[in-house]
Amino acid sequence: MTDRPGQVRPPATRLGAMAGAVGLLSAVGMIGCRGTQSALDPAGPAAAGVLSLFWWMLGGGVLIWLAVAGLALYAIVIERPQHEPTATRWWVIGGGVVAPTVILTVLLIYGLQLIPPLVRDAPPGSLTVEVDGVRWWWRVRYLTPDGPVETANEIRLPVDEPVQFLLRSDDVIHSFWIPALGGKMDMIPGRENRLALTADRAGTFRGACAEYCGASHALMNFDVQTLPRQEFDAWLAAQRAPAVEPETELGAAGARLFLQSGCGACHAVRGTAADGGVGPDLTHLGGRRTIGAGMLPNDVEALRRWIRDVDELKPDVDMPAFDHLSEEELRAIAVYLKGLK
Amino acid sequence: MSESLKRFLKPLGITAAGLALLGGLLVVSGIVPVRASSGHWAITRWFLSFSMARSVSTDSLDVTVPDTLDDPREILRGAGHYQTGCYPCHGNPTTPHPRVAQAMLPQPPYLPETLDQWEPEELFVIVKHGIKLAGMPAWPAEDRDDEVWAMVAFLKRYPSLSEEEYGTLVWGDAAPGQGRAALEAAGVVRAHVQTCVRCHGADGNSRGVGAFPRLAGQHEVYLAEALRAYVSGGRTSGIMEPIAAELTAEEIDALAAYFTAQTPRGLLTDPEALSPEAVARGERIARDGAPRRKVPSCVDCHGPGEAIENEAYPLLAGQPEEYLRTQLELFARGARDGSPRANLMHEVAENLSEEQMADVAAYYAAESPDGSPDTSSDE
Numbered sequence: 007m008t009d010r011p012g013q014v015r016p017p018a019t020r021l022g023a024m025a026g027a028v029g030l031l032s033a034v035g036m037i038g039c040r041g042t043q044s045a046l047d048p049a050g051p052a053a054a055g056v057l058s059l060f061w062w063m064l065g066g067g068v069l070i071w072l073a074v075a076g077l078a079l080y081a082i083v084i085e086r087p088q089h090e091p092t093a094t095r096w097w098v099i100g101g102g103v104v105a106p107t108v109i110l111t112v113l114l115i116y117g118l119q120l121i122p123p124l125v126r127d128a129p130p131g132s133l134t135v136e137v138d139g140v141r142w143w144w145r146v147r148y149l150t151p152d153g154p155v156e157t158a159n160e161i162r163l164p165v166d167e168p169v170q171f172l173l174r175s176d177d178v179i180h181s182f183w184i185p186a187l188g189g190k191m192d193m194i195p196g197r198e199n200r201l202a203l204t205a206d207r208a209g210t211f212r213g214a215c216a217e218y219c220g221a222s223h224a225l226m227n228f229d230v231q232t233l234p235r236q237e238f239d240a241w242l243a244a245q246r247a248p249a250v251e252p253e254t255e256l257g258a259a260g261a262r263l264f265l266q267s268g269c270g271a272c273h274a275v276r277g278t279a280a281d282g283g284v285g286p287d288l289t290h291l292g293g294r295r296t297i298g299a300g301m302l303p304n305d306v307e308a309l310r311r312w313i314r315d316v317d318e319l320k321p322d323v324d325m326p327a328f329d330h331l332s333e334e335e336l337r338a339i340a341v342y343l344k345g346l347k
Numbered sequence: 348m349s350e351s352l353k354r355f356l357k358p359l360g361i362t363a364a365g366l367a368l369l370g371g372l373l374v375v376s377g378i379v380p381v382r383a384s385s386g387h388w389a390i391t392r393w394f395l396s397f398s399m400a401r402s403v404s405t406d407s408l409d410v411t412v413p414d415t416l417d418d419p420r421e422i423l424r425g426a427g428h429y430q431t432g433c434y435p436c437h438g439n440p441t442t443p444h445p446r447v448a449q450a451m452l453p454q455p456p457y458l459p460e461t462l463d464q465w466e467p468e469e470l471f472v473i474v475k476h477g478i479k480l481a482g483m484p485a486w487p488a489e490d491r492d493d494e495v496w497a498m499v500a501f502l503k504r505y506p507s508l509s510e511e512e513y514g515t516l517v518w519g520d521a522a523p524g525q526g527r528a529a530l531e532a533a534g535v536v537r538a539h540v541q542t543c544v545r546c547h548g549a550d551g552n553s554r555g556v557g558a559f560p561r562l563a564g565q566h567e568v569y570l571a572e573a574l575r576a577y578v579s580g581g582r583t584s585g586i587m588e589p590i591a592a593e594l595t596a597e598e599i600d601a602l603a604a605y606f607t608a609q610t611p612r613g614l615l616t617d618p619e620a621l622s623p624e625a626v627a628r629g630e631r632i633a634r635d636g637a638p639r640r641k642v643p644s645c646v647d648c649h650g651p652g653e654a655i656e657n658e659a660y661p662l663l664a665g666q667p668e669e670y671l672r673t674q675l676e677l678f679a680r681g682a683r684d685g686s687p688r689a690n691l692m693h694e695v696a697e698n699l700s701e702e703q704m705a706d707v708a709a710y711y712a713a714e715s716p717d718g719s720p721d722t723s724s725d726e
Contacts, residue, residue, distance in 0.1 A: 176639055265647075266656075266657045267657060268643075268647050268648035268657065268660065268691070270647050271636065271643035271644045271645075271647035271648060272636075272643040279647075282636065282643050282644065282647070283635075283636070283638045284636055284638055284641050284642065284643045317690075324641050324694050324698075325694075326690045326691045326693065326694050327690060328691075329687075330686075330687035330688050
């Protein structure tokens with residue numbers, strides 16, 4: 007905005023226009039804040055607590071900004087000797103020392119009292135999920151009394167129950183974050199960090215790695231689904247079961263090719279000879295929403311592309327590209343994998 | 348600048364310019380002979396050999412000599428290549444001065460007479476980089492210092508070899524056997540058959556020593572693809588590339604089929620030389636991988652003990668320890684491509700430590716190659 011002589015509007019009018027513009031822009035922007043990966047659309051008490059802190063901070067910040075900006079404008083328009091020096095000194099001490107101390111102390115106390123529930127463990131006996139950050143995907147193991155159930159890049163949780171996460175990493179520091187359910191927690195090699203989360207509504211969300219961890223950090227996401235307890239139990243039981251047999255001839259050919267190409271050296275498909283523990287467990291890959299740690303939709307075409315061009319899709323990935331396989335072979339393997347419901 | 352210096356520089360400049368012009372005219376006129384037949388003046392010969400010796404000496408300052416030069420397997424590897432790559436110019440005890448090479452300038456020396464003037468690191472420099480304008484080629488594979496050192500190991504031994512000893516080293520079992528006849532009948536020309544079996548044996552068991560990889564019983568697709576990779580240069584080797592380059596597509600297929608059909612026999616690595624701990628560690632990696640290093644198991648693709656095997660992946664049981672270790676190191680360095688599947692090994696080898704490579708190599712070297720099911724396997 008350029009100030010042209012003779013066209014300067016009274017300050018109050020300009021301020022009002024600016025506030026209006028900011029308000030309008032914010033309203034438009036807020037529409038984008040709903041969604042699967044948004045801390046502004048909480049689905050659990052931890053995220054709601056963080057969000058309320060955010061709103062208080064934002065509201066307070068706006069009020070303080072308005073007050074400071076108003077005083078500054080006032081200071082510009084008044085005549086110099088209009089105030090007593092003693093009164094101005096009180097303004098400086100009151101506004102510059104007392105007010106910030108009081109406001110920051112209140113905020114600190116409010117912020118600190120939010121932390122204990124965020125870091126408190128889930129009660130004993132709660133569902134426990136071990137999540138291992140690996141460049142660039144998530145190994146997920148449900149530690150149940152009947153033994154662990156492993157999956158990858160997908161977490162399903164029962165609603166209205168605290169769930170205990172045990173967070174680990176074998177390579178570099180990652181950070182586990184489901185914005186709709188709570189705050190971030192770092193995954194540090196050699197340590198086990200704990201985070202308890204509760205979902206208070208069913209829905210589909212997305213988590214992400216929130217600590218830069220290398221070339222494909224931005225491609226390290228996961229799907230989160232919160233379900234009523236019964237549906238969750240059914241899902242977990244299905245995850246525990248070994249892989250289903252391929253239904254089509256193409257799928258069966260894909261299963262043979264999968265083993266023949268050595269895929270089983272890195273990937274496990276429980277119930278088959280594939281028992282590798284280096285890459286994601288693929289036993290029930292077909293039932294996941296996405297592949298490649300939240301990168302692509304889970305369909306035959308994407309799977310085929312992934313197997314052939316994985317090194318181009320995900321920079322620095324450990325999986326080698328199987329671009330020497332023919333299109334028919336790639337398709338067969340993709341059909342087999344998609345069939346692993 | 349002082350006046351006197353200027354007076355001195357001016358005629359100097361004119362003289363230099365005149366000489367340069369004269370030199371240029373001399374070259375353009377074409378009266379300087381490049382005929383090999385005309386020989387060198389004695390002083391030219393002295394100057395060339397002196398400057399070559401100085402250059403080689405300086406070039407070898409940062410070369411570290413490995414401790415493997417007395418290893419009989421290294422000497423054997425070098426000997427195998429000598430007959431292919433060096434003999435045509437440098438001769439051998441039977442034919443010290445090949446007739447064509449005698450007409451070269453400079454004349455390639457009969458090496459037993461000259462080798463004692465070179466240190467091993469100097470030989471390394473000469474074999475690896477060749478000599479400009481002397482007809483001595485550089486090693487065809489720039490990133491295979493291991494092969495160059497094998498050559499140096501042989502050269503160190505060479506002067507003390509009798510004609511008979513040379514023959515045994517280079518030709519091995521030279522008797523014409525059924526294998527050779529079968530290969531020739533399959534369309535591989537006799538000279539190529541000879542070149543293959545000299546080192547890898549007519550039975551593909553690589554003379555029972557750990558100098559060369561075993562071909563007997565290896566997957567046919569893999570063998571053919573390995574040869575094709577040597578032809579394309581994807582897989583580098585100063586020893587194998589020149590040999591493979593001369594093979595026709597039919598010969599490659601015939602050789603692959605022939606060696607695949609041979610029966611693998613015996614270990615190529617002395618089990619006494621392998622530490623049982625290394626073998627045990629290697630077995631763990633081969634069977635379970637090294638998950639913390641993101642290394643998958645080896646056996647899923649390379650056996651032993653897995654039911655389904657891919658014809659394009661090589662079988663590793665009973666291959667020589669040194670060969671396996673070298674290939675892993677080449678994969679890790681990114682110096683080994685090859686078949687369209689070579690990329691599968693790059694990530695794996697990069698993630699292995701040097702010790703782990705040695706362990707895995709020791710495990711496979713100690714495994715029996717005959718394909719009989721391994722009783723210790725729980726697969």
